[in-house]
Amino acid sequence: MAGEVRAGERRQRRGEDPERQFQWVVPKKRKASVYEDLTLDTQPSVHRFMRNGWYCSFPDGRGTWDDASTELAVATWSAFRDPNELWERPYYQQGAQCEKEIDAAVEGARAEGLNAGMPDAWVEFLRRDGQVTAFVEHGIWSIATRRSRAALSDVLTHGIVLYAAMKQRQAQAHVIHGMDLDQDLGDVTIEAAKERWLQAEAWQPTRRLVERMGTITDWAELIVVSGLVVEPLLGAGLRRELLLRPALANADPVTPVIARNAQREWAWWRDFSQAFTEFVLTDEEHGAANRDIVERWLASWEPEARAAVDALEPVFSTAPRADFAAGREAVVIDQEALKAACGLSTEVPA
Amino acid sequence: MATQQTRRRSVTQTHERVAQLGWKRSYHEPVPIYDTRYVFPDKAKDPMKQVMRDYLPMQLEKDERVYGGFDAALRAGMPTKADERWLQIMKPLILILVYAEGAAGRCMSVVMDVVPNEELLNGYHVQFVDEVRHIGMQMNLARWYAKNTPDPAGWHKGQEYMAENLFTRAGVNMFSHSFTGDPIAAGFTMMTVIETAFTNVAFVALPDVATRNGDFIQATTYSSVQSDEARHISNGYATMLTVLQEPENIPLIQHDLQQAWWIVHAFVDPFVGTIMEYFSTDRSDEESYLTKWDRWIRDDWYRSYVEQLGKMGVDIPPAMFERARERLVAGLHHKTAPLAFATWPLAFWKFDPLTQTDFEWFERQYPGWYDEYGATWEAYAALADPEENALLLSGLLDGAPPFCFTCMLACVLDDDMCHRTCQDRHGVERTRFYCSPECKWLDETNPGRYTGDRNYFDKHHGKALSEVIVELGLLRADGKTLVGQPHLRTDRMWTLDDIRAADLQITSPNITTAEAMGLPCGSWHDEGDPFGAVQGDGNGFQPVTLYGGGGGTNGDGRNGYSLDDLAAAAVGSTPWVKL
Numbered sequence: 001m002a003g004e005v006r007a008g009e010r011r012q013r014r015g016e017d018p019e020r021q022f023q024w025v026v027p028k029k030r031k032a033s034v035y036e037d038l039t040l041d042t043q044p045s046v047h048r049f050m051r052n053g054w055y056c057s058f059p060d061g062r063g064t065w066d067d068a069s070t071e072l073a074v075a076t077w078s079a080f081r082d083p084n085e086l087w088e089r090p091y092y093q094q095g096a097q098c099e100k101e102i103d104a105a106v107e108g109a110r111a112e113g114l115n116a117g118m119p120d121a122w123v124e125f126l127r128r129d130g131q132v133t134a135f136v137e138h139g140i141w142s143i144a145t146r147r148s149r150a151a152l153s154d155v156l157t158h159g160i161v162l163y164a165a166m167k168q169r170q171a172q173a174h175v176i177h178g179m180d181l182d183q184d185l186g187d188v189t190i191e192a193a194k195e196r197w198l199q200a201e202a203w204q205p206t207r208r209l210v211e212r213m214g215t216i217t218d219w220a221e222l223i224v225v226s227g228l229v230v231e232p233l234l235g236a237g238l239r240r241e242l243l244l245r246p247a248l249a250n251a252d253p254v255t256p257v258i259a260r261n262a263q264r265e266w267a268w269w270r271d272f273s274q275a276f277t278e279f280v281l282t283d284e285e286h287g288a289a290n291r292d293i294v295e296r297w298l299a300s301w302e303p304e305a306r307a308a309v310d311a312l313e314p315v316f317s318t319a320p321r322a323d324f325a326a327g328r329e330a331v332v333i334d335q336e337a338l339k340a341a342c343g344l345s346t347e348v349p350a
Numbered sequence: 351m352a353t354q355q356t357r358r359r360s361v362t363q364t365h366e367r368v369a370q371l372g373w374k375r376s377y378h379e380p381v382p383i384y385d386t387r388y389v390f391p392d393k394a395k396d397p398m399k400q401v402m403r404d405y406l407p408m409q410l411e412k413d414e415r416v417y418g419g420f421d422a423a424l425r426a427g428m429p430t431k432a433d434e435r436w437l438q439i440m441k442p443l444i445l446i447l448v449y450a451e452g453a454a455g456r457c458m459s460v461v462m463d464v465v466p467n468e469e470l471l472n473g474y475h476v477q478f479v480d481e482v483r484h485i486g487m488q489m490n491l492a493r494w495y496a497k498n499t500p501d502p503a504g505w506h507k508g509q510e511y512m513a514e515n516l517f518t519r520a521g522v523n524m525f526s527h528s529f530t531g532d533p534i535a536a537g538f539t540m541m542t543v544i545e546t547a548f549t550n551v552a553f554v555a556l557p558d559v560a561t562r563n564g565d566f567i568q569a570t571t572y573s574s575v576q577s578d579e580a581r582h583i584s585n586g587y588a589t590m591l592t593v594l595q596e597p598e599n600i601p602l603i604q605h606d607l608q609q610a611w612w613i614v615h616a617f618v619d620p621f622v623g624t625i626m627e628y629f630s631t632d633r634s635d636e637e638s639y640l641t642k643w644d645r646w647i648r649d650d651w652y653r654s655y656v657e658q659l660g661k662m663g664v665d666i667p668p669a670m671f672e673r674a675r676e677r678l679v680a681g682l683h684h685k686t687a688p689l690a691f692a693t694w695p696l697a698f699w700k701f702d703p704l705t706q707t708d709f710e711w712f713e714r715q716y717p718g719w720y721d722e723y724g725a726t727w728e729a730y731a732a733l734a735d736p737e738e739n740a741l742l743l744s745g746l747l748d749g750a751p752p753f754c755f756t757c758m759l760a761c762v763l764d765d766d767m768c769h770r771t772c773q774d775r776h777g778v779e780r781t782r783f784y785c786s787p788e789c790k791w792l793d794e795t796n797p798g799r800y801t802g803d804r805n806y807f808d809k810h811h812g813k814a815l816s817e818v819i820v821e822l823g824l825l826r827a828d829g830k831t832l833v834g835q836p837h838l839r840t841d842r843m844w845t846l847d848d849i850r851a852a853d854l855q856i857t858s859p860n861i862t863t864a865e866a867m868g869l870p871c872g873s874w875h876d877e878g879d880p881f882g883a884v885q886g887d888g889n890g891f892q893p894v895t896l897y898g899g900g901g902g903t904n905g906d907g908r909n910g911y912s913l914d915d916l917a918a919a920a921v922g923s924t925p926w927v928k929l
Contacts, residue, residue, distance in 0.1 A: 017827075018506060018827045019502045019503045019505070019506040019826065019827050020496050020505075020506070021496070022493065022505070022508070022509075023506050023510075024508070024509045024510050034490075034493075037489065037493050038485070038490055039486075039489070041509040042448050042449070042452055042489060042509070043452055044509070044513050044522065046881065048509075048513075049512075049513035049514065050513045050802075051513070051514060051880060052514070052519070052802045052809075052881060052882060053801060053802035053803055053880070053884075054801055054802050055519065055523035055526060055758070055800070055801065055802045055804065056523055056526035056530045056531075056800070056801070057798055058530055058531060058799075059531065059796070059798045061798065069383075087486050088413070088482050088486035088487070089417065089486060091482075092406060092483070095402070095406040095410075096406040096407045096409075098406075099403045099406050099407065100407070102403075103403070134371060135371060135373065138371040141475070142380075142471065145458075145459060145471075145475045145478065146382075146462050146463045147459075148456075149459030150383065150459075154452070157452075158482055158485075161455065161478050161479060162482065164475060164478075165402075168402060168475060169402040169406070171368075172368050172371075172401055173402075173403070175364075175368050175370075175371065176368075176401070176403060179359060179364060179367055190367045190370040191370065194373065197373065198373060198376075207377065208378070211375045211376075212377065212378045214375065214380035215381040216381075
């Protein structure tokens with residue numbers, strides 16, 4: 001494979017029993033990690049070992065997998081690695097831990113009567129807008145899971161699937177929290193949240209943005225747009241600036257646990273998206289062309305994402321102790337830093 | 351620490367709330383990248399009611415048990431206690447099943463791209479996450495075997511070998527049906543046929559055989575996999591019930607379900623039947639593959655599921671199911687097994703010759719078996735030693751049946767074999783052979799589906815066997831001993847020099863059969879295109895001209911197919927296949 005040193009050869013030189021290693025795995029470091037051994041080439045490719053082409057194709061001529069499924073091009077898609085090396089076992093460990101922490105927070109709040117300590121205005125905010133973010137997470141889930149199939153290597157497909165699973169977990173955590181609050185405080189319904197999502201003026205630019213994500217047909221665009229635009233601006237804006245910080249200030253015992261766990265999952269996807277962007281931009285042959293495409297995507301999505309954040313000011317204004325201006329500034333700074341880390345211009349497209 | 355338990359949330363209420371997360375889009379409609387012929391009703395029902403708060407700890411618990419099992423198996427010395435014959439066949443089996451898991455996951459994604467019913471989407475997605483779990487567990491099993499069992503050769507380049515092996519490539523072909531083409535047809539292939547019918551064989555019956563052969567960790571892994579399959583089967587049933595609500599879908603269901611059934615049968619039955627019966631040393635199980643098939647496939651699936659669809663207006667003639675069973679009775683896997691064993695130099699695992707105990711077991715299960723197949727197996731055992739300087743393949747390849755263009759396995763049943771001629775993308779006349787009229791029907795009614803350099807031996811026609819072995823990298827670390835061997839011994843292993851001494855030149859049965867029958871070229875290999883004569887660049891095919899074999903209606907030996915014919919066949923208004 002282009003530019004790759006065969007792992008088997010490397011190990012043979014070190015005197016390890018070559019027949020006890022997966023020699024098709026090209027490790028990123030000196031030795032193959034469990035993640036690499038268990039993931040790589042589980043999705044076969046005509047660019048790897050399927051030297052006879054695709055055996056099964058679409059009626060329109062697309063092969064089992066299709067190089068044209070993304071505008072981007074690189075020498076070897078299977079050379080990409082998730083920097084945090086997430087595979088199924090740590091995924092379940094972390095996901096289950098998130099849910100356990102949330103449940104423990106609910107138990108603790110009930111046992112100690114902590115919900116009673118929340119100011120009325122914060123409770124009102126939770127009733128009105130606390131669950132609306134679930135629709136954002138769910139909307140992103142619905143496109144991520146649909147685009148995962150077309151990705152051109154196992155490491156990418158698995159990453160997108162697990163990202164989708166995290167979005168669904170986050171969405172459901174908000175809804176279940178709403179159920180718990182409904183039980184404890186009353187009048188916290190998903191119907192009211194849905195009504196806000198569908199009708200409230202402040203939420204409409206966000207809904208428009210999330211619905212537009214459903215029109216993405218290029219799986220790589222999904223990674224770039226979600227990871228470099230929508231999540232750092234809107235996602236972090238909602239989770240950290242609208243929910244986490246104010247909830248802490250309002251003695252909310254559960255919301256911070258939900259938001260912090262979601263932010264921890266976002267940190268994984270941020271790293272994944274950043275590594276992916278660096279990977280495509282530094283490709284020797286296609287890097288320059290990829291940069292044009294990625295910048296075009298950013299120019300297409302960033303203004304709308306910023307506008308969606310701006311439109312949320314009225315929502316922030318009803319959340320006690322929320323600071324819209326500071327929150328907006330923080331997410332913008334973080335997003336610019338992320339783009340810079342990817343080697344992209346921090347200039348905001350018009 | 352809080353002493354009060356979280357009040358138990360109602361699963362139904364939780365699910366009802368979670369189901370509210372879907373909404374009708376008003377700014378942008380979702381854009382699918384796959385097309386379906388099916389229409390969908392407004393309402394559907396999710397039978398799974400899976401919520402992540404319950405799902406994640408449940409799966410973690412199952413994971414902990416499986417991964418703990420690996421440690422326990424090591425401490426118990428399982429790698430050396432498990433039967434070596436059995437451990438060898440795990441090499442192709444595990445790797446093709448890993449591909450199957452990936453196919454199942456990707457099936458969920460294509461189905462989600464076209465199914466608008468929000469109620470079903472959560473279940474599909476959870477299944478994709480399950481499949482990522484299954485891939486991890488099964489690759490971990492492969493890794494464990496590679497690191498701990500006595501003969502790891504073959505695992506070391508497993509994914510490379512898997513893509514090119516005579517049998518596993520047919521598995522890649524079959525499982526790819528479950529995520530290419532119409533997503534709903536693909537969904538039937540995976541959820542309704544593979545998962546509902548055949549996982550009981552692959553993930554229940556096969557682990558039983560593993561346990562009988564001392565391989566407890568395979569059984570531990572696959573039992574955990576199977577514990578997820580019940581939910582996947584529910585997904586398939588929910589999909590079926592949803593599309594059944596629209597009468598115009600019924601002809602499509604009838605057509606697609608039969609096609610799905612056939613392609614899965616055509617690969618799984620000879621492949622799994624051979625593994626189960628020819629790679630088990632333990633002969634304590636008096637239940638043959640056919641008996642298991644009757645229990646799991648005929649009774650539990652066909653009679654309890656497919657026949658019941660008749661009450662909902664789905665009229666599927668029983669002929670195709672009966673035909674599959676007749677093929678098993680006629681010896682589908684017994685005729686495939688000798689060919690598999692004879693091609694041992696091209697495999698990435700070892701084949702153990704059958705013994706007297708095996709012969710007796712086969713004779714008990716299939717009276718008359720020895721008379722029909724015994725001589726071949728005696729010959730195989732006699733030629734296992736390189737000192738004999740002869741390969742069973744030499745004699746077998748000359749008279750071997752051609753390989754089926756659709757299912758890619760050998761056309762082992764003479765009465766079923768058929769063919770047609772087509773033009774390749776350069777306008778060159780070529781012959782396609784099929785193992786059955788049903789496989790021919792699949793190819794005829796799905797133009798463009800079957801691509802790639804499909805006939806295994808075509809590209810190697812005329813080459814020395816030793817040359818092909820080197821080309822495919824089928825050598826052990828010493829660079830001279832073959833990975834595949836016709837016996838389990840560690841001495842008298844065949845080397846490349848032994849193969850050269852046996853002096854075998856590969857001939858493609860597809861080429862020689864076409865020549866013998868006076869038909870146009872039987873090869874679908876294209877010297878100018880590494881991906882074969884069917885397609886141009888490996889990512890997009892150029893449609894071939896479709897017409898049938900025989901006398902033809904066009905005056906030139908061709909039977910013309912109009913686009914209308916193909917469209918009609920695709921919706922099931924034509925007879926499914928004429929036998």
